Amino acid sequence: MADALAVAIDELDLALFDAPNANTAAGRRDSMATRAYNAADAFDEGRTRAGVALVEGILDRVDGIPVPPDWLLPSQQADALADEVLLMLVLADLE
Numbered sequence: 001m002a003d004a005l006a007v008a009i010d011e012l013d014l015a016l017f018d019a020p021n022a023n024t025a026a027g028r029r030d031s032m033a034t035r036a037y038n039a040a041d042a043f044d045e046g047r048t049r050a051g052v053a054l055v056e057g058i059l060d061r062v063d064g065i066p067v068p069p070d071w072l073l074p075s076q077q078a079d080a081l082a083d084e085v086l087l088m089l090v091l092a093d094l095e
Contacts, residue, residue, distance in 0.1 A: 001088055002040035002051065005058075008081065009033040018073050028071040032058050043092070052092050059085045 010033045017025035035054045042051035061071040062082045072078035 001091065002036050002043055002055065005055075005081075005084055005088060006033045006036035006040065008084065009036055009058075012072075012077060012081075016072055016075055016077055018069070018071060028061075032061060032071065048092055052089060055085055055088050055092070059089070 009029060012029055014022055014025040014029065017028050019025035019028055035058050039051040039054035039058075042048070042054060059082065060068050062078055062085065064070060064074070064082070070078070072081065
């Protein structure tokens with residue numbers, strides 16, 4: 001599931017990111033996708049706490065709470081990503 005999240009993040013248009021320029025937007029997208037790929041590896045290796053921590057780091061950047069600042073502008077895509085991240089956290093808690 002975290003791999004699918006990473007792919008979804010990789011496919012986000014840079015225009016959805018709250019960033020001063022395209023390079024910063026790409027860096028933010030890459031950072032979130034890398035966290036998701038690393039979370040997938042952690043979950044696959046049985047390191048659930050590490051995976052959860054990485055996914056929580058993504059949630060911090062898309063949850064609509066001002067601290068820390070979100071990296072995505074308010075949009076349907078941002079809401080859908082936040083929902084997917086929350087679902088992943090719930091499922092990880094059930095394991």
